[in-house]
Amino acid sequence: MARIALASNLAPYTDGVLELELEVANVRQLFQALGERFPELRAHLEAGLAVAIDGEIYQDALLQPIAHDSEVILITKIAGG
Amino acid sequence: MSTMLKYQERELKIVGTRPLRPDGVDKVTGRARFGADYNLPGQLIGKVLRSPHAHARIKSIDTSAAQALPGVKAVVTRDDFAEMPDEYAAVGELMINFRDVTRNMMAREKVLYDGHPLAAVAAVSEAVAREALALIKVEYEVLPHVIDVVEAMQPGAPLLHENQYTAGVKPKPDRPSNVAKRLEYARGDLAAGFNEADLIVEREFNTKPVHQGYIEPQACLASCSEDGQAELWTSTQGHFIVRAQCAKVLQMDVSKIRVTPTEIGGGFGGKNNIYSEALAIALSRKSHRPVKMVMTREEVFRATGPTSGANVKVRIGCTRDGKITAAEAELNFQAGAFPGSSVNQASMCAFTRYDLANVRVVGNDVTVNRPKVAAYRAPGAPIAVFGVESVIDEMAKKLGIDPIEFRLKNAAREGTQTYYGPKLGPIGYIQTLEQARAHPHYSAPLGPNQGRGIATGFWFNIGNETTCSLNLQEDGTLTLMLGTIDVAGGSRASMAMMVAEELGIEFESVRPFVGDTSTLGFNFLTAGSRGTFASGMACVIASRQVIEKLRQRVAKIREVPLEAVAWKDGHARPAGGNVAQFAPMSLAEIAKMAGKTGGTIAGHAEINAQGAGPGFGTHIVDVEVDKQTGSVKILRYTVVQDVGKAIHPAYVEGQLQGGAVQGIGWALNEEYVYGDDGVLQNPGFLDYRVPVASDLPFIDTVIVEVPNPNHPYGVRGCGEVPIIPPLAAIANAIENAIGLRLCQLPFSPPRVLKAIDDAAAAKG
């Protein structure tokens, strides 16, 4: 099971849950699983979230694989000037 | 995803040198064409009617007299644009609330700021268009307005959006608010951290909105044909984003709009969004004539940009020996008329230079009766960092610790856990601090009323969707078509350099240009310091694809196995060993034969670049304060920054110098001044004071290169970081010069003199 952590700014949308374990093979599956578990998070998932998988940050990478022992952190996407 | 290329150390021939930019001659001869330089036969001139009120309900708009004026060919108002739902929709990678986009482009129920568009006309001349605007009758019900961010957050403040309930708050509030969103980042145990502290410093800061101040006003030219195809020329940082937004608000197919980016006369985040573009297409669609729209400078100030003004509270605790034990910040950001300030990014950047166990950052995104804010170079970060780096400096001073030493004691490094999510990869923050400390500037003597300040900055840098196409021409030269706009930094040169380096050919053999939206697939806008990183990655991928095809072609021509063909110095050569010998072929020789041996050779990249490497910088500034007038003079300035790899060092220096000077302007004199009526009082370069040449010294630069492991040349990006440290660096320098901690930007002479006088009065 991959260990999933959510950045603390997402707490209002997950009833305060910031850590969990999920059996997912890629980012798309991760977003799907999270969306099912936390409906209020759905609007944020594909809209504005990026993931760090084992320390590497991915933005808009739905097909990026997630390994069984991966550490995944959900964070806010960055734009810029 | 697997196409991402990793850093490899190797000997370089072109990357790291300083060839001449391909757009240089056009720009010194007046040949380069910017937004307002495009014209079409039969074109009309479009002008916009703007609200004179900060906040008012629109009771009626009567355009009949304007429409009847001879020479007027089209008028558009809110009635010409479809209502959009209040939800976020994807535009490439940006998520945009189109309900707000349509309303910012053209007011619907209410006008929300001085300068808010109400109607647009297209006429045979600018004079007729202006006359027509004067004939449009608008009935307003003027409403109370709110300009200040703290006032706007109070219960009972005039509401901009009656259905806006603060998001991110549990349970959902029962009353609407100007606070569109609250966000919070937390890590560790803040109370315990403050309990451990021997010293706690707490301060409140206020900043004013500042404008990107690009010298070229927004300008575009639209031509819509009877079959619903539209062409648009516009000065933008992201032509694919312009296309997407126009298609959405005009309900057109994306492929039916072709956007050609003109040379862009500065953007800095201010040209990320549409303003007149959709209006121009709508007017052209209605009039069946091309429509040109050029903003005046006054319109630019009243209705585009700026960045947020903010109220910032910072509290930091540390031990006697300077180890930070807890850090807390509250960031209240003006969003302007619609939600969406950069407070989230500001929250993430506030403390991410330090290794902190206990942190909390709260951010509020607050709507006020000002123009909707736009991104501005490292959006939000300078505002938060102004507060944090001021407090850090104060703590170091109170403890008698050198300010660089204090920062080094707490510095983030590879493996540091951030409070917003991931651990940091390899970064060069400590190197910038150490090089700043070793720089002669840091130990140079100072005179009376002079002071030195330092401050540091962090920016994520980003990647995102990127396309390019590299075509080998029949004589062996190459054309490089880029999806990423060269917003001025010289990225066309840098891209061509990387291609030339990969192929082992002369820089001059590669001719780069930016393609229009119909020539390439979607490419993200030039923002967030992504250009050289992401587009560079795409160019390297395309180059390596070309090399692969060249090897395959030569293997066939020379009838040798593929592994026998190596690519070196612009030639296919025998790979060595005893695979097969053959006469080497130059790029030109292969190109000449390409058509007859299978067709022309090209490389493409359509990627979503991942793995951007964060950038850090340390600035040193010396100021002199005239205690009788409050005038602050910048005597000396040094920028030290980790850029990963400087592909073209001169253009990197240019980014560091330009960014630092924008920060200096922000610190000293730039501000939006509103009257009690909510009307902007300084919509021009006379009273919106960007720095002039005589205000400044030379800006020294030190480029640090700690490679980003996720880029073939180690590039991080460099444009954003240099605007972050100047605000606090100058505040710290002023403090060291006159012993006063200034917390209100800008440090304009009246404000500085008042602080000096108040301090003298307090002493008695």
Add this chain to the structure above:
Amino acid sequence: MARHHVSATVNGDGVEFLCETGQTLLEALRDELRLTGTKEGCGTGDCGACSVMVDGRLVCSCLMLAVEAEGKSIQTIEGMAVGETLHPLQRKFIEHAALQCGICTPGILIAARSLLARNPNPTESEVRYWLAGNLCRCTGYHKIVEAVLDAAREMRGG
């Protein structure tokens, strides 16, 4: 109201155009003569992007009426290079990376040339004050000042 007929010299060539009284020289150059190298950044004389020479004087073309150009000799950026030879200032601007977006560049080159015509050996401070009327938002002026000083050095034969 009849339009004014104006005859002038632009970059050495005789030109004629028609203009309204209220039209500025900048508008005439850009819209009537199609010389779009001269830029409008503000229209109020605060940014210098529209700098041109009129009878040897550096002026903002947005602050002069087109009708006033009658009989005058005007020099714009389009006349700065001679054939394929760039003016030393133009060359130095490219070499020193003294331009980024380039919108201010024509005005700054015209202003810098007028400085070097009267002061072939300016100090850094003199360059900065002479160019104070030309805003640049990209460069922070560093490389512009370097390029002007270097061009001056070369033009002096040093």
Add this chain to the structure above:
Amino acid sequence: MRYEAPKTLEQAIALLSGANGQARVLAGGTDLLIQMRSGRAEPELLVDIKAIPEMRSIVAETGGYRVGAAVTCMELIENEAFAQAWPGIVDGVRLIGSIQVKGRATMGGNLCNASPAADSVPALIAAGAVVCIAGAQGRREALIEEFVAGPGKTTLASGELVVSFLLPLRAPHSGDAYLRFTPRTEMDIAVVGAAVNLTLDDTGVCSRARVSLGAVAERALLVPEAAAALIGTRVDEAALKRLAAAASAACRPIDDKRGTKDFRIKVAGVMAQRAAEIATERARRPS
């Protein structure tokens, strides 16, 4: 909108007089064109006075100088003899906008625009300059300090125009200076301006002085109390302090986007003092 460029003063006056107050004089145009662009001025007739030779010349007259109203700032700055005689006026003229603006702008326009912050006006007042005015009724003269009535308002009658400025003969050991305060080094409107013109006797005692302040009231002020602080002194520290206090006391400024009341009052004293120091140093220079 009509445009005329008369070659004689008489023609200009006839045009202005016949325009029912709907004409504007065009000299450098650096203020007028901006007003027209923003719609604040909508004249029916523009009378370009630059073709009138008298308006374009700088000539020595009765030991002093007569400067045409349409002489550009750059022409005046480049006139070395004038700059030698009246460095304070040139100080003011140098600060009227960028080099580009000074290539067109004129002292006549700076005065007639009647901005309280006009940079050349305090120095002209301190110099005791006289403005020569012409109209259908003939010519008249006025003191600069009496010419401006308030922001944007002059005492010119309809059909009148400013022809020239007369700067008087300079006594030996005289010096003048103008300083202003602006947030930037250039390209700003004065937040406060101060001009000092003084004469020292053979022993170095100040025998005559005039002090004028800009941007601290509805128009530039002549401040005799500030001058009195210098007269009879060696312009020493005590005198300068009294000068600064008198200058500050004379201010009746407003708060606006360019500066606060308090700031203007305080800095007026500082600028006056610093201008007096420069003027004194110039007066002490061997001529």
